[in-house]
Amino acid sequence: MTRKQRRLTMIGGSLAVLAVAAALVLNAMRDSIVFFSTPSMAAEKQIPAGKRFRLGGLVQPGSLVRGDNLAVNFSVADGSAVLPVAYKGILPDLFREGQGVVAEGAIDASGVFRADTVLAKHDETYMPKDVADALKKQGHWKDDYGAKPSASAAPTQGAPK
Amino acid sequence: MIAEAGHYALVLALALSLIQSTVPVAGARWGDVALMNVARSTALAQLLFVAVSFTALVMLHVSSDFSVANVFENSHSTKPLLYKITGVWGNHEGSMLLWVAILALFGGLVAAFGNNLPLSLRAHVLAVQGWVAAAFYLFILMTSNPFLRIATPPIEGRDLNPVLQDIGLAVHPPMLYLGYVGFSISFSFAVAALMEGRIDAAWARWVRPWTLVAWIFLTLGIAMGSYWAYYELGWGGWWFWDPVENASLMPWLAGTALLHSAVVMEKRNALKVWTILLSILTFSLSLLGTFLVRSGVLTSVHAFATDPTRGVFILLILCFFIGGSLTLYAWRASTLKQGGLFAPISREGALVLNNLFLTTACATVFVGTLYPLALEVLTGDKISVGAPFFNLTFGPLFVPLMMAMSFGPLLAWKRGDLLGAAQRLTAAGIAALVAIAVAYAWTYGGSTFAPLAIGLAIFVIAGAMCDLAERTALFRAPFATAMQRARGLPRATWGTAFAHAGVGVALIGIVCETTWNSEYIGTLKPNEVARVAGYELKLDGVTQRQGPNYREMIAQFTVRLDGEKLSVMSPSKRNFTTRGSSTTEAALLTRGASQLYISLGESTNEGAVAVRIYHKPLVLLIWWGPVLMAFGGLLSLSDRRLRVGAPKPAKASRALQAAE
Numbered sequence: 001m002t003r004k005q006r007r008l009t010m011i012g013g014s015l016a017v018l019a020v021a022a023a024l025v026l027n028a029m030r031d032s033i034v035f036f037s038t039p040s041m042a043a044e045k046q047i048p049a050g051k052r053f054r055l056g057g058l059v060q061p062g063s064l065v066r067g068d069n070l071a072v073n074f075s076v077a078d079g080s081a082v083l084p085v086a087y088k089g090i091l092p093d094l095f096r097e098g099q100g101v102v103a104e105g106a107i108d109a110s111g112v113f114r115a116d117t118v119l120a121k122h123d124e125t126y127m128p129k130d131v132a133d134a135l136k137k138q139g140h141w142k143d144d145y146g147a148k149p150s151a152s153a154a155p156t157q158g159a160p161k
Numbered sequence: 162m163i164a165e166a167g168h169y170a171l172v173l174a175l176a177l178s179l180i181q182s183t184v185p186v187a188g189a190r191w192g193d194v195a196l197m198n199v200a201r202s203t204a205l206a207q208l209l210f211v212a213v214s215f216t217a218l219v220m221l222h223v224s225s226d227f228s229v230a231n232v233f234e235n236s237h238s239t240k241p242l243l244y245k246i247t248g249v250w251g252n253h254e255g256s257m258l259l260w261v262a263i264l265a266l267f268g269g270l271v272a273a274f275g276n277n278l279p280l281s282l283r284a285h286v287l288a289v290q291g292w293v294a295a296a297f298y299l300f301i302l303m304t305s306n307p308f309l310r311i312a313t314p315p316i317e318g319r320d321l322n323p324v325l326q327d328i329g330l331a332v333h334p335p336m337l338y339l340g341y342v343g344f345s346i347s348f349s350f351a352v353a354a355l356m357e358g359r360i361d362a363a364w365a366r367w368v369r370p371w372t373l374v375a376w377i378f379l380t381l382g383i384a385m386g387s388y389w390a391y392y393e394l395g396w397g398g399w400w401f402w403d404p405v406e407n408a409s410l411m412p413w414l415a416g417t418a419l420l421h422s423a424v425v426m427e428k429r430n431a432l433k434v435w436t437i438l439l440s441i442l443t444f445s446l447s448l449l450g451t452f453l454v455r456s457g458v459l460t461s462v463h464a465f466a467t468d469p470t471r472g473v474f475i476l477l478i479l480c481f482f483i484g485g486s487l488t489l490y491a492w493r494a495s496t497l498k499q500g501g502l503f504a505p506i507s508r509e510g511a512l513v514l515n516n517l518f519l520t521t522a523c524a525t526v527f528v529g530t531l532y533p534l535a536l537e538v539l540t541g542d543k544i545s546v547g548a549p550f551f552n553l554t555f556g557p558l559f560v561p562l563m564m565a566m567s568f569g570p571l572l573a574w575k576r577g578d579l580l581g582a583a584q585r586l587t588a589a590g591i592a593a594l595v596a597i598a599v600a601y602a603w604t605y606g607g608s609t610f611a612p613l614a615i616g617l618a619i620f621v622i623a624g625a626m627c628d629l630a631e632r633t634a635l636f637r638a639p640f641a642t643a644m645q646r647a648r649g650l651p652r653a654t655w656g657t658a659f660a661h662a663g664v665g666v667a668l669i670g671i672v673c674e675t676t677w678n679s680e681y682i683g684t685l686k687p688n689e690v691a692r693v694a695g696y697e698l699k700l701d702g703v704t705q706r707q708g709p710n711y712r713e714m715i716a717q718f719t720v721r722l723d724g725e726k727l728s729v730m731s732p733s734k735r736n737f738t739t740r741g742s743s744t745t746e747a748a749l750l751t752r753g754a755s756q757l758y759i760s761l762g763e764s765t766n767e768g769a770v771a772v773r774i775y776h777k778p779l780v781l782l783i784w785w786g787p788v789l790m791a792f793g794g795l796l797s798l799s800d801r802r803l804r805v806g807a808p809k810p811a812k813a814s815r816a817l818q819a820a821e
Contacts, residue, residue: 003502006502006503006504006505009505010505010513013505013514013517014517017517017518017521018521020557020558021521021522021524021525021554021558024525024553024554024557024558025525025528025529025554027553028549028550028553028554029532029550031549031553032546032547032549032550032553033544033545033546033550034544034545034547035542035543035544036542036543036544036545054543054545066765069683069684070682070683070684070762070771089682090396090682090762090763090771090773091762091763093395093742093743093744093745094742133543134543
C-alpha cells in the first residue's frame with residue numbers, strides 16, 4: 001500500500017465511525033429527550049397524556065397528602081396554574097411545601113401528573129435553576145424565594161467594580 | 162493578619178507568574194541562558210507563595226476566624242477538625258485556590274525535575290504554565306477572593322453544606338484536580354512544541370509520564386466521586402450522566418486517547434500532529450469542565466452557589482486558551498515532520514482505532530452535555546438529556562472498542578497479523594463463550610443482553626491474561642522459564658494488562674448492578690421484616706442521638722440469611738440545625754463484591770419509617786475496575802524506560818539526547 005492509500009483507509013474508517021456516531025446521536029435525540037414545563041406551560045401546550053416531560057414549579061402549601069405505602073399526592077403551582085401530582089416512593093431530603101421542585105413523568109387520562117422521579121437538584125437557596133428561570137419569565141418571581149437564610153449578615157462580596 | 166498575608170502571597174504569585182510567562186520566552190528567542198533559567202526559579206517561587214496562601218486559608222478555617230467571609234459562609238465552630246480542613250475546598254473560592262495550588266505544584270515539579278530537558282523547551286513549557294496560572298490568579302483575585310473580610314464579624318458561621326461533611330470531600334476534589342490540572346503539563350508541552358516548531362520521540366517520552374500521572378489521579382478521582390455519590394445521596398445510584406460528571410469524564414476519555422497515541426509517537430515517531438492536537442483538546446476539556454462546574458450554566462446534582470460574572474470570566478479564559486492554542490496549531494502544525502509508516506493492521510493501527518472510538522465517544526458525551534445549553538440559547542426551550550441518551554450513544558461505541566482492546570497488544574508494530582492474534586486469543590474467546598452460556602443458564606428467562614455483556618467483559622479480562630501468557634511463554638516453556646520471562650517483562654506490559662483487565666472488571670460490575678439489582682421500598686414498623694434477595698432484615702427499633710453539629714435518627718436492622726444472624730446495620734438520617742437541612746447516611750453491608758444497602762426516608766406518626774433496601778450484586782467491581790486501571794497506570798509509570806527524570810543508565814542516554 002502506498003502512503004496515500006493508507007491515509008485514505010484511515011480517513012475512510014474515521015468517517016465511517018463518525019457517521020455511525022452521528023446516526024446514534026440523532027436517533028437518541030429523537031427518543032430520549034425530555035422537555036421542561038411549568039403547569040401553565042403544560043396547560044397552554046396541551047401536552048398529550050402519556051408524553052413524558054419534566055414538571056417544575058412550587059409545591060402548593062397545604063397540598064401534601066401522604067397515603068398508604070409511601071403514596072404521596074401534592075400539587076405543583078406556578079402562580080397561574082396548578083397541576084396535581086401523584087408519586088409513590090420516598091421524597092428527597094430537600095422536598096418542602098412552598099419550595100421549588102422538579103418531577104419527571106407524564107399526565108394520565110384523569111389529568112393527574114404521575115411522577116416516577118422527584119428531583120432534589122437544589123442549590124442552597126432551595127430553588128432549582130429551571131424553576132427559578134421559568135417563574136422569572138412569567139413574572140411570578142419574588143425575591144424572597146432566593147433570599148439566603150440570613151440576608152442581613154451577608155458579607156459584601158463580589159467583584160471590585 | 163493571616164488573611165492579609167494569604168492575600169498578599171497570592172498577589173505575589175500572580176506577579177511571579179507574569180514574569181514566568183514572558184521573560185523565558187524572550188530568553189529562548191535571544192538564546193540567552195540566564196533569561197531562560199528565570200522560568201525555573203519563578204516556577205519554584207510561585208509554588209512557594211501559593212502554598213503560603215493556601216496554608217493561610219487552611220489556618221483561617223481551622224481557627225474558625227469568622228471575620229473572613231469565606232470561613233463564615235462555610236464553617237462552624239462545632240464542626241469536626243477534618244471537615245474544617247476539607248471545608249477549605251468545599252466552596253467556590255477555596256476550590257479555585259486548590260486548583261491554582263495544584264497548577265503551581267505541577268509547574269514546580271517540571272522546574273525541579275526537568276534538568277535533562279532541552280533548555281529552550283523547558284523555558285517554553287514553563288512559560289505556557291505561567292500564562293495559565295496568571296489567568297487563574299487574576300480570576301481568583303478579581304472575582305472570587307477567599308480572603309475578604311466582613312466589616313462586623315458574626316459570632317458563628319453558617320456551617321458547611323451537610324452533604325459535603327464526609328470523608329469523600331477530603332479525597333475526591335484533590336484527586337480530581339490533580340487529574341484535571343495535571344493535563345496542563347501535556348498542554349504546555351504541546352504548545353511549547355508548536356512554538357519551537359520541532360517535536361520528536363524524546364518529546365513524547367517526556368509527555369507520557371506526566372499524562373500518565375494525571376490520568377491515574379483522574380481515574381481514581383472519578384471512581385471515588387462515584388462511590389461517594391453512591392453511599393451519600395441515599396438512593397444507590399453511582400453514575401447520573403450529570404453535566405458535572407460528564408465534565409470530568411470528557412477529559413478522561415481524551416486523556417486515555419492521548420496516553421495511547423503518545424505511545425505510538427514515542428515508539429514509532431508517528432501520529433505527531435494528532436498527539437499534539439489531543440494534548441490541546443484534553444486540557445481544553447478540563448478547562449471546559451471547570452467552566453461548567455464553576456459558572457453554573459447547567460443544573461446539576463452538584464449544588465454550587467453561582468455568580469454570572471465568574472462564568473463570563475472563565476468563559477473568556479476558556480476562549481483565550483482554546484482559541485489561542487488551536488490557532489497556533491492550525492498555523493504551525495504543518496511545519497512538523499511526518500513520522501513513520503504503518504499498515505492499517507498493526508499495533509499503530511489498533512491504537513489509532515482506540516483513539517478514534519475514544520474521541521468519538523467523548524464527542525457524543527460533549528453533544529449530550531452541551532446540547533441543552535445550545536438549544537436554550539437558540540430557541541428558549543428547556544430540555545434535559547438524561548441517561549437514556551448516553552446509554553444509546555456511548556454504549557454502542559464502547560462495544561467495538563472493548564472487542565478491539567484484546568487484539569491491540571498482540572499485534573506487532575508496523576505490520577501485524579490479525580489471524581495470528583485471533584489464534585492466540587482462542588482461549589479468551591472460549592472463556593467468553595463459557596461465561597455467556599453460564600450467565601444465560603443461571604438467569605434463564607431474564608435479560609439476554611446482560612450475559613452477552615458479561616461475555617465481552619470476560620473476553621477483555623482473559624485477553625489481557627492471554628497477552629501475558631503469550632509473552633512469558635507460559636504453558637509452552639517450562640514453568641521456571643516462564644517465571645523468569647515474567648520477571649524480565651517490562652513493567653509497562655504488566656501495566657497494560659492490568660489496566661485493560663480493569664475495564665473488563667468494571668463492566669461486569671456495571672452489568673450485574675444494573676440488571677440484577679433487587680430492591681424493597683416501603684414503610685416498616687419496629688419488629689417488622691423486609692425480604693430482599695434471600696436476606697431477611699428486621700427493624701429492631703429507632704433511636705435518637707446528638708452528634709457534634711447535628712441530631713440523628715438511627716434505625717437498627719438485624720440481617721439474617723437462611724435464619725442465621727449475619728450482622729446489624731444502622732442507617733441514619735441527620736438533621737443539621739444551622740442550615741436546617743438533613744442528609745441520609747446509608748448503611749452498607751459488604752458480602753464479597755456484593756452489597757446490601759439501606760437508606761431511610763421520613764418517619765411517620767405511628768413510629769413507622771420509610772426505608773429503601775437494595776441488594777446490589779457485584780456492585781463493588783464497578784470501583785475495583787478503576788482501581789485496577791490506576792494500578793496498571795502506576796506499574797507503567799514505574800517502568801524504567803519512562804523514568805526520564807531519574808538518573809539515567811548509560812544505555813538510555815542516547816535516546817534522550819536525541820532531543821537536542
